[in-house]
Amino acid sequence: MVQQIETLGKILEKRGLSSQAGRFRKHAQELREEGLTPESLEGVVVYEKNLDGNLYRHALFDHYKLEQRVVRGKDDIYIPGRENQLLTVLGESPNVLIFYPELLERAFGKGFTIGYLRKSVERLRKKLEPNPKKPETILTRRRRGYLFRDPSKEIPLEPSQEVEVKERIHVHPGFTYYPERSMVAVGSVNEPLTSLENKVLGLLMQHANRYVTREMFKREVWGRKDVNSTKVLTEIIKHLRRKIEPGRRMEDYQYILSKYGIGYKLYDPSKTEQPDSVTVFEIASQAKPDRNDASI
Numbered sequence: 001m002v003q004q005i006e007t008l009g010k011i012l013e014k015r016g017l018s019s020q021a022g023r024f025r026k027h028a029q030e031l032r033e034e035g036l037t038p039e040s041l042e043g044v045v046v047y048e049k050n051l052d053g054n055l056y057r058h059a060l061f062d063h064y065k066l067e068q069r070v071v072r073g074k075d076d077i078y079i080p081g082r083e084n085q086l087l088t089v090l091g092e093s094p095n096v097l098i099f100y101p102e103l104l105e106r107a108f109g110k111g112f113t114i115g116y117l118r119k120s121v122e123r124l125r126k127k128l129e130p131n132p133k134k135p136e137t138i139l140t141r142r143r144r145g146y147l148f149r150d151p152s153k154e155i156p157l158e159p160s161q162e163v164e165v166k167e168r169i170h171v172h173p174g175f176t177y178y179p180e181r182s183m184v185a186v187g188s189v190n191e192p193l194t195s196l197e198n199k200v201l202g203l204l205m206q207h208a209n210r211y212v213t214r215e216m217f218k219r220e221v222w223g224r225k226d227v228n229s230t231k232v233l234t235e236i237i238k239h240l241r242r243k244i245e246p247g248r249r250m251e252d253y254q255y256i257l258s259k260y261g262i263g264y265k266l267y268d269p270s271k272t273e274q275p276d277s278v279t280v281f282e283i284a285s286q287a288k289p290d291r292n293d294a295s296i
Contacts, residue, residue, distance in 0.1 A: 018148075056091040059152040060137065063087060063130065070127065077127050082108060086120050087128075090138065090148035095190045115274040121146060139189065141246070148190060170205050173270050174255055175244045177205055184244055191243040196221065200236050204256065204266035213263040237264055 033251065056063040061072035068084040070077045079087060086107040090098070098106075108116070121140075127133040139147045150218050170177040176185040182198040184191050193201065199221045205211055222229055241253045248254075258264050 025178075056088075056138075057092070057152070058150050063091060069262060072128070079124075079127065083120055083124055083127075086117075087124060091150075092148065094148050094150040094153045096192055097141055097145055097147045142242075144242075147191075148187065151188065172205070172244075172255070172266075172268055177201060186244060189246070191246075193243070194239075196232070197236055197243075199242055200233070201240055201266075205265065208266045208268040209271055211259055211263045211265040217263070233268055 018270070030192055054064060054066045056065065061070050063079075065084065065088050068081065070079055070087075079294055086103075089103065089107045096223050100117065102127075104112055104114070104117055107120075125138055126137050128137055129135045137149055139149055141147055143175050168179055170179070174186070177183075178185070179198060179202050182193045182195070184193065184201070200217065203217065203220050214233070218224060218229055221233075237258070238254060239257050244255055245253055255267050257265055257267050
């Protein structure tokens with residue numbers, strides 16, 4: 001056990017982590033001086049457990065963080081320093097979108113650009129992806145960030161029959177919405193929602209196939225009618241469209257539709273549109289709405 005601690009110290013020293021390596025060497029020396037009695041070995045168990053954090057098991061490969069290597073099948077691939085740190089940060093938040101500024105700060109620190117981040121991702125994809133041009137592990141979310149997909153850690157879309165489900169789950173033909181988790185699942189990818197995005201989508205889902213007016217959004221989302229929320233609402237709708245219909249261009253969005261001067265509606269083809277007498281909603285006409293007009 002002491003030899004393992006000393007070996008780990010040597011690895012850290014080679015990686016330039018002198019202070020951490022010094023602590024490991026000091027602890028190993030203390031254990032030797034104590035004579036390695038059973039009592040002294042009780043404290044070593046803590047280090048043994050911490051060593052588990054060195055390994056990240058992905059569905060397609062194993063990442064050994066301290067050794068800076070990835071084992072994929074029979075291939076043992078070396079991952080250089082900053083690329084290794086980037087992969088470590090991505091692995092800390094599997095299946096969750098990490099925005100560019102946060103990823104840059106956590107992986108590299110200050111002074112690095114998005115261009116540098118993109119080049120690092122390209123190099124990682126060449127080492128991890130079977131087809132780097134069509135990545136399946138490190139996914140790009142245009143103008144936002146990256147998502148590290150790991151099928152082994154995804155939340156199942158259909159809950160097990162043996163488990164009592166207490167949360168609400170809304171199933172739309174194009175996505176699944178989890179309001180308690182502030183998340184939408186599109187295919188096998190989970191997209192987190194901000195607090196306001198969650199409230200807006202919840203309101204649209206509640207009144208599917210009916211237009212929700214600006215006044216209704218102000219009252220239900222912001223809690224007041226006098227707030228100037230038009231620009232903020234437009235941005236939220238823009239982000240929601242990208243999340244529930246990824247890969248589509250603005251003119252091709254099909255689910256969140258807009259009608260000038262009225263508001264927005266969530267189109268659900270599995271439900272029939274019915275006239276409603278509630279005055280705060282404008283019922284969709286038979287004519288096709290201006291679905292891509294984001295300015296209401």
